[in-house]
Amino acid sequence: MTLAAALNQSTGWAIVISLGVLWVLLGIYWGRRAKTSEGFMLAGRNVGLALGAATAMATWVTSNTTMVAPLLAYEKGVWGMLAYASASFGLLLFAPLAFRIRKLLPNGVTAGDFFRLRYGRLGWAVFLVITLVYSITWLVTMAIAGGKLLEALAAIPFAQGMTLILVVCVLYTLFGGLYAVIGTDFIQSLIILIGIVFIDFVVIQNVEVAAVHTHLAREQPALLDIMMPAALLAIFNNMLFGFGEVMHNNVWWSRAFAMREKIAPKAFFLSGILWFPIPIAAGFIALAAGPLGVNVTDPSKVGPQVAEHVLGLSALGPYAGVIILVVLFCSMASSIDSLLAATSDLLVRDIYEGVFKKSLTPETFRPVAAVCIISVSVIAWLLALSGLPVDQVLFSSGPLVASLIWPVIAGLFWKQLNRTLVILGIVFACGIGLWCYFEVQTYTGALVAAAISMIFTIAARYLGPQPLNPLSS
Amino acid sequence: MTGLREGRYSFRVRQIAPDGKEGEWSSPLSLQVQYLDRPTLFLLLSVGAIVAGSTIFAITFGFFKNR
Numbered sequence: 385m386t387l388a389a390a391l392n393q394s395t396g397w398a399i400v401i402s403l404g405v406l407w408v409l410l411g412i413y414w415g416r417r418a419k420t421s422e423g424f425m426l427a428g429r430n431v432g433l434a435l436g437a438a439t440a441m442a443t444w445v446t447s448n449t450t451m452v453a454p455l456l457a458y459e460k461g462v463w464g465m466l467a468y469a470s471a472s473f474g475l476l477l478f479a480p481l482a483f484r485i486r487k488l489l490p491n492g493v494t495a496g497d498f499f500r501l502r503y504g505r506l507g508w509a510v511f512l513v514i515t516l517v518y519s520i521t522w523l524v525t526m527a528i529a530g531g532k533l534l535e536a537l538a539a540i541p542f543a544q545g546m547t548l549i550l551v552v553c554v555l556y557t558l559f560g561g562l563y564a565v566i567g568t569d570f571i572q573s574l575i576i577l578i579g580i581v582f583i584d585f586v587v588i589q590n591v592e593v594a595a596v597h598t599h600l601a602r603e604q605p606a607l608l609d610i611m612m613p614a615a616l617l618a619i620f621n622n623m624l625f626g627f628g629e630v631m632h633n634n635v636w637w638s639r640a641f642a643m644r645e646k647i648a649p650k651a652f653f654l655s656g657i658l659w660f661p662i663p664i665a666a667g668f669i670a671l672a673a674g675p676l677g678v679n680v681t682d683p684s685k686v687g688p689q690v691a692e693h694v695l696g697l698s699a700l701g702p703y704a705g706v707i708i709l710v711v712l713f714c715s716m717a718s719s720i721d722s723l724l725a726a727t728s729d730l731l732v733r734d735i736y737e738g739v740f741k742k743s744l745t746p747e748t749f750r751p752v753a754a755v756c757i758i759s760v761s762v763i764a765w766l767l768a769l770s771g772l773p774v775d776q777v778l779f780s781s782g783p784l785v786a787s788l789i790w791p792v793i794a795g796l797f798w799k800q801l802n803r804t805l806v807i808l809g810i811v812f813a814c815g816i817g818l819w820c821y822f823e824v825q826t827y828t829g830a831l832v833a834a835a836i837s838m839i840f841t842i843a844a845r846y847l848g849p850q851p852l853n854p855l856s857s
Numbered sequence: 858m859t860g861l862r863e864g865r866y867s868f869r870v871r872q873i874a875p876d877g878k879e880g881e882w883s884s885p886l887s888l889q890v891q892y893l894d895r896p897t898l899f900l901l902l903s904v905g906a907i908v909a910g911s912t913i914f915a916i917t918f919g920f921f922k923n924r
Contacts, residue, residue: 459859477913480920487923604860613893620905627912683859789912797919825893828901835908 391705396538397548399709404552407568407717408559414567415560421749424561425493425729426642431566436643436651439566441658442573442718443635444475446522447529450580450666450715452775454687456618457667458680461600461607463615465667470619471626475656478630482640482648484796488855490645495637496734501855502795507807512734514784514814515633519727520764521781523720527768528777530716536685537692537705546768549713553720554761557728558754562642565721572714577658579711583691584665590694591672599674607671617827621782625830628785631792635726669694684774688712728756782830783817789834790841800851802844809840861890 391399418424431439449468456464489497499511531546540548556564600607630636640648670686678693680686688708695704732753736742744752787810794801817833824832867887872880892898 461860473913477916480916483920484923600860606862607860609862613898617893617898617901617905620902620909623909624905624912627909790915793912793915793919797915797923824897825901831901831905831908834912835904838908838911 391538391709393539395706396534396540396545396709399706400534400545400548400552400713403710403713403717404548404555407552407556407564407721410568410571411556411558411560411564413560414563418561418563420746421744421753422493423563424750424753425725425733426638427562427566429642429644431639431643431647431651433647433651433654435566435570436639436647437654437658438573439569439722440475440636440639440652440655442569442576442714443639443722444471444630444655444659444719445573445576445662445715446719447526447533447712447716448774448778449663450712451529451533451684451687452778453663453666454670454690455683455775456663458670458673458683458686460615460618461604461609461612461671463612463619464607465664465671467615467618467622468663468667469660470623471629471663472656472660473623474626474628474630475652475659477627478636478640479649479653479656481631481792481796482643482652485637485640486645486648488796489641492637492641492855494730494733495632495634496730496738498637498792498795498855500734500738501853503791503803503807504853507791507803507810508734508738510807510810511632511788512730514788514810515730516727518629518781518784519633519635519723519730520760520767521777523723523727523760523764524767525774525778526716526720526723527764528771529774530713530720531768531771532685532774533688533709533712533716536682536688537709542771543769547765549716550720550761550765550768553717553724554757557721557724558757561753562638562725565725566642568721569718572718575714576662576711576718579707579714580662580665583695583707583711584668586698587669587672587690587694590697591675595675596671600671603674614825614827617825617831621779621827621829621831624786624789624834625779625782628782628787628789628830628834632785632788633726634730635722638726638729724757724760727760728753731756731760776826779826779829780818780821783821783833784814786817786830786834787813787837790838794841794845795852798845798852800845800849801841802848802850803852805844805847806841809837809844812840813837863890863892865889 453468456468500508527546527550530549531542534540534545535542606612643651669690673680673690678690691708692704791806813833813836817829820832821829867885869882869885871882
């Protein structure tokens with residue numbers, strides 16, 4: 385069976401537009417509180433545990449989790465599921481970092497503040513290039529996944545579906561800033577959790593674990609092997625990719641600044657625990673493809689394809705596509721909005737105010753922030769029109785973010801460093817990591833980049849170190 | 858096609874019409890499944906384990922030292 389025509393086009397449009405209107409209305413409602421730039425960018429620095437944990441978890445459940453985790457399980461087996469789940473360690477480890485960040489930067493606004501103060505203008509410039517390239521890449525993967533999903537589920541042409549999802553997320557982020565993002569994330573996280581648990585429950589009702597094992601042992605035996613090289617490499621590569629992504633990106637730093645000081649570490653730890661089983665649940669769905677006789681024509685859509693098949697077998701038949709679309713749309717929206725908000729904060733704070741030395745008043749802040757959000761979206765939209773494979777686009781950016789893991793740790797905990805050596809290490813790590821990604825093996829890029837950057841950063845502690853600039857300045 | 862162990866495989870396909878009429882088998886397609894060589898794999902896995910372990914240690918140590 386194939387996934388085509390699970391929904392008709394008009395139903396697909398109606399679901400996305402209805403959810404979009406709901407998010408925009410909630411965005412306007414919550415956005416009323418964003419009267420200052422700090423309110424718009426950091427939700428008044430007063431986010432509590434429930435909202436904090438929910439927004440961190442929902443943001444980390446992206447279209448990549450719901451689309452790429454099943455793909456990894458389908459192609460790499462049990463190790464593949466665990467490899468994707470290892471990204472939760474990034475959230476868990478960010479808990480102690482969030483504690484330190486709030487202590488050292490009580491009035492911080494973006495991750496750029498940290499890099500500018502600790503590593504000077506050169507380090508700050510390198511960070512901005514890496515994080516903007518990565519953020520756009522992440523956004524592009526989610527837009528592509530959204531477009532492909534609507535095309536597969538509702539036969540909506542790729543460009544139209546991708547545009548629709550981006551427009552909806554841009555609208556409610558424009559109206560409410562981080563207040564809207566965190567509020568909608570809370571609702572979206574509940575829908576995602578309930579939806580994935582429900583779909584897995586239906587899958588288990590329709591296929592026995594023993595049948596999955598028997599099928600894999602006969603048809604795809606390597607998926608059960610302990611020694612599957614690509615899958616084993618994927619564990620460390622994904623883990624380090626996750627470390628780098630969470631530790632450097634302003635999506636997570638802005639949340640650390642937005643939460644109450646003592647809440648931030650608890651919220652990140654809790655979100656990591658809650659997130660860990662989600663890729664495993666999403667991955668198990670893909671492993672059931674064989675025993676269920678699902679003809680997987682495009683592995684990148686294996687998760688929704690199997691989910692639609694099993695929900696179709698249950699009494700929910702006609703509503704299967706609706707449930708899948710709602711869950712996956714929430715997983716995309718919860719990340720796209722966060723990324724739009726955090727990246728536009730970087731553009732406003734670090735580029736507009738920092739690089740171009742422009743000052744903003746409460747009256748001029750919102751128009752500039754709006755231009756930044758729309759600009760980021762247009763760039764992502766143009767790149768997403770390519771429709772490139774999501775996993776390849778995503779993993780190619782791994783070396784960039786992994787190169788920043790150790791500079792962040794050293795900058796937060798160490799007292800002196802040779803800053804030039806650290807920056808040199810980041811540049812080398814990016815270059816060699818990208819070479820490994822393209823020339824050696826897909827799952828070596830982040831791993832090699834993190835290793836090179838670690839060696840340079842540790843060396844920078846002992847070779848010509850200088851006291852680091854205080855962060856409070 | 859995923860999940861195959863190392864080795865050489867041959868595949869051929871044929872069409873079966875809705876009325877059950879079977880078509881001719883295609884010519885076999887051969888392919889070789891080859892994994893990353895073991896020395897490179899174990900080197901990369903060792904590097905991954907050292908970097909991941911060191912990262913976790915550095916953050917945990919830094920947190921407790923500066924708490």
